[in-house]
Amino acid sequence: MKTKYIFASFLFSSLAFVGCAEMDTFPEGSTITGEQKEEVGKMDPTKIEARVNAIFAQFNQYMPNTGALGRERHNDIGYPSVMLFTDANGNDVVSDDNGYNWTGSDLDFTDRSQTSLEGQIVWNDMYSIIYASNNVISGIDPASTSATDQYYLAQGLSARAFSYWVLAQLYQFNYKGNESKPCVPLITEENMEAAEKEGCARATVKDVYTKITSDLTEAIGLLEKAKVARKDKRYISLAVAYGLSARVYLTMHEYALAATAADDAIEAASAENIVPGGMTDINKPTFSNIEEKNWMWGIIVNETDGVVTSGIVNWPSHMGSFNYGYANYSGGKQINKSLYNSIPDVDPRKGWWLGSNLRSVNLTAAQQALMTDYGYGAYTQVKFAPYNNVLETATNANDIPLMRVEEMYLIKAEAEAMSGKDGKGTLEKFMQTYRYKEYTVSGGANVQDEVFLQRRIEFWGEGLNWFDLMRLNKGVDRRGGGYPNDNMIFNIASNDNILLWPIPEVEIQSNQALTNADQNTPGTTPEAVADN
Numbered sequence: 106m107k108t109k110y111i112f113a114s115f116l117f118s119s120l121a122f123v124g125c126a127e128m129d130t131f132p133e134g135s136t137i138t139g140e141q142k143e144e145v146g147k148m149d150p151t152k153i154e155a156r157v158n159a160i161f162a163q164f165n166q167y168m169p170n171t172g173a174l175g176r177e178r179h180n181d182i183g184y185p186s187v188m189l190f191t192d193a194n195g196n197d198v199v200s201d202d203n204g205y206n207w208t209g210s211d212l213d214f215t216d217r218s219q220t221s222l223e224g225q226i227v228w229n230d231m232y233s234i235i236y237a238s239n240n241v242i243s244g245i246d247p248a249s250t251s252a253t254d255q256y257y258l259a260q261g262l263s264a265r266a267f268s269y270w271v272l273a274q275l276y277q278f279n280y281k282g283n284e285s286k287p288c289v290p291l292i293t294e295e296n297m298e299a300a301e302k303e304g305c306a307r308a309t310v311k312d313v314y315t316k317i318t319s320d321l322t323e324a325i326g327l328l329e330k331a332k333v334a335r336k337d338k339r340y341i342s343l344a345v346a347y348g349l350s351a352r353v354y355l356t357m358h359e360y361a362l363a364a365t366a367a368d369d370a371i372e373a374a375s376a377e378n379i380v381p382g383g384m385t386d387i388n389k390p391t392f393s394n395i396e397e398k399n400w401m402w403g404i405i406v407n408e409t410d411g412v413v414t415s416g417i418v419n420w421p422s423h424m425g426s427f428n429y430g431y432a433n434y435s436g437g438k439q440i441n442k443s444l445y446n447s448i449p450d451v452d453p454r455k456g457w458w459l460g461s462n463l464r465s466v467n468l469t470a471a472q473q474a475l476m477t478d479y480g481y482g483a484y485t486q487v488k489f490a491p492y493n494n495v496l497e498t499a500t501n502a503n504d505i506p507l508m509r510v511e512e513m514y515l516i517k518a519e520a521e522a523m524s525g526k527d528g529k530g531t532l533e534k535f536m537q538t539y540r541y542k543e544y545t546v547s548g549g550a551n552v553q554d555e556v557f558l559q560r561r562i563e564f565w566g567e568g569l570n571w572f573d574l575m576r577l578n579k580g581v582d583r584r585g586g587g588y589p590n591d592n593m594i595f596n597i598a599s600n601d602n603i604l605l606w607p608i609p610e611v612e613i614q615s616n617q618a619l620t621n622a623d624q625n626t627p628g629t630t631p632e633a634v635a636d637n
Contacts (some may be wrong), residue, residue: 124602148578150253153244160237160264161339163230164404165505167411167418170229173611174222179431182205182412184234185420185505186226187271188568190216195570197441197561201483201589202574205435206286207423212593219607221623227275228609230532231268235292238265243294247323249552253350255331262324263349270353270480273313274575275606276625281358284311287606287623287634290616291316304617314357318457321350338395344373345402352493358486358575362373367513372585374401374510381511381539387452388469389429390490390568395504401513404505413502421501424566426481427472427491429499442587443637444561452541454562455487471496484587486566506567511539515556522552532556553577575604595631603628 151389158403163169166183176580180186192198202209210216217224241261245254272289273280275343291308293316299305304579308316328343335342341349347370374380382391382399395403406412412419415554426437440458448455456467461483464473468487475496476487492502514535529546532555536544546555560573574581580599588594605625613619 108480111353117455151255153241153254156237156241156244157260157288157340160234160241160260162337163233163237163320164507165406165410165412166230167415169233170226173229174225176222178207178222178226179224179418180223180423182419183515184507185568186223186230188505189420191275191424191571192229192566194433194569194581195574196583196586197444197565197570199439199441199586199588202435202593203435205431207431212590214595215289217603217605217607217628219610219613222285224606225609227606227613230248231272232292234268236269237295238262239294239297241290243297252333255327259324259327259331259346260341261535262320262327263346266320266324266353267349269317269357270349271501271572273310273317274356274572276608277310277605278600279358279576280310280314280356284309284314286310288313290618304619306618307623315354317353318350319335321346325350328402337405338400338406341402342373342377344370344379345508347373348401348513349387351513351520352572355516355520356572358523358576359609360520360523364517364524364526367517367520370401371510371517372514374513379510379516381535382509383539384453384541388456389538390472390487390494390507391502392488393490393492393494396508399509399511400504401510402506402508403417404507406502406504408500408502410502413500414500415498419501420505421489421492421503425489425491425501426479426485426487427475427489427496427498428501430501433479436589437481437485437585439482439567440486440565441561441583441585442484443508443585445484445566447558448562449541451543452562454540459483459485459487459564482589488566493532499624509564509567511535511563512560512569514539515560519556521554522556528556532559534594537587580604583635588636591636592633594633594636597631601628603631604628 114436164437168177168181169183170181171635180189184584185418189208190211193200193208200206200208204211210223238261241257245258247258249255277283277286277288286309287307288310290305291313292305311370325343325346326348347366351363351366351370354366362375379401380398391397395405395632417430421428423432423613424438425432432438445458456465459465459476459481464482465487491498492500518528518532518535521531529552532543532552546552557573557577561570564570578599580593581597583594584596602625607625613621
């Protein structure tokens with residue numbers, strides 16, 4: 106017999122980690138009903154503000170799933186866990202599968218077991234954001250003329266859309282051609298109470314994307330009316346909402362709409378003084394502070410956060426090269442060797458990694474000496490600076506990028522090319538202005554393929570590459586990538602179900618609307634192939 110619906114039990118638990126229990130209780134400790142929550146929100150706007158803050162608190166968590174997993178995991182850190190897992194699944198973030206590497210299960214796809222801890226982390230983390238978003242949306246009258254209400258409602262709608270966009274590409278193949286296939290349970294403010302009692306079936310891909318696009322359309326309208334300036338870049342501005350729309354439409358292959366949304370995002374970002382990083386901005390380790398001029402949206406990390414005070418249970422610990430953490434012992438993260446070799450020497454981004462000579466022109470003498478002293482190998486990343494640029498720091502309080510404005514230029518170029526406009530010219534102008542002056546798209550090159558190449562370089566390690574592999578039906582081909590473990594060299598077809606995450610077994614057992622028949626069909630366990 107099915108037990109209590111799992112969304113509620115896990116998600117109430119996750120909210121407890123962010124100290125937001127006051128959202129759902131009176132001072133006396135009695136539970137507030139749904140109707141009472143709405144009334145409290147009207148009387149006390151700080152309650153709604155607390156709910157909004159709870160959304161973004163979910164992105165940065167210290168082992169939020171310990172109770173659900175029955176153990177502590179040092180790769181359990183909120184949304185950056187999803188970034189680490191998916192990057193390791195792909196072709197471009199290379200690492201050694203050793204005792205200090207917490208992404209070993211993602212490298213060999215054993216994370217695709219329906220009982221895997223990584224699978225439970227991904228599911229719980231994304232639905233935690235959805236639950237917190239629904240909690241905001243349910244407490245605000247959509248017809249409210251209050252600018253504050255409109256701004257807060259837009260936060261909930263946009264964050265929910267982002268979460269479903271992520272889930273849709275993890276649990277089903279790309280939108281185009283798969284519209285009628287099962288995706289994920291679609292939980293909104295309208296059915297969340299019923300879902301807790303009765304469960305919720307998987308919605309179709311089309312239904313999920315319909316909700317995503319409608320949420321973002323509504324959020325954009327609200328932000329345009331509200332004209333409320335966000336306190337900082339952890340919140341979603343008009344530029345970010347347009348940026349999310351651009352991502353979604355690109356994923357759906359709605360290229361004309363993607364080009365328009367990207368253009369709108371660039372314009373709105375400019376109004377916030379957000380512009381691409383130039384050649385002298387990126388020719389050094391950076392990407393660690395949300396105040397950098399090219400960041401549109403990110404995760405703000407404070408020195409007092411649990412992930413930081415833990416020392417090693419944080420994103421820089423796993424990803425960084427200059428700071429103290431797991432990377433010091435695991436050998437760090439490397440770029441795909443073939444991808445590195447495709448970058449011209451005049452491109453300052455080539456210095457984001459050590460070359461075959463174990464050096465980078467982007468480094469100071471002290472930075473180079475540290476990389477040498479730690480014995481990092483060829484192609485190791487030096488893209489991400491340590492916190493406050495302090496070498497060997499154990500204070501891993503780096504902010505984490507979720508969206509940079511450079512992405513909007515690349516989306517615009519691809520989408521224009523795919524909808525019959527001059528995407529080539531857009532791409533060349535961007536690259537020549539902000540990356541290197543000699544850049545051109547060769548005569549017979551496919552602009553979409555060229556943008557894909559530039560996205561692989563530009564957003565390496567930022568948790569975006571997996572979504573490109575899925576939307577473009579690329580599969581996973583690690584041949585020639587320089588993987589140190591021969592048994593991790595795969596060539597996985599783009600339609601192999603191993604690319605899809607299974608619904609966690611505990612969700613199948615607890616969700617009354619799901620049975621084993623609703624599980625994704627298991628894929629083929631990858632077998633190593635000969636390297637190039």
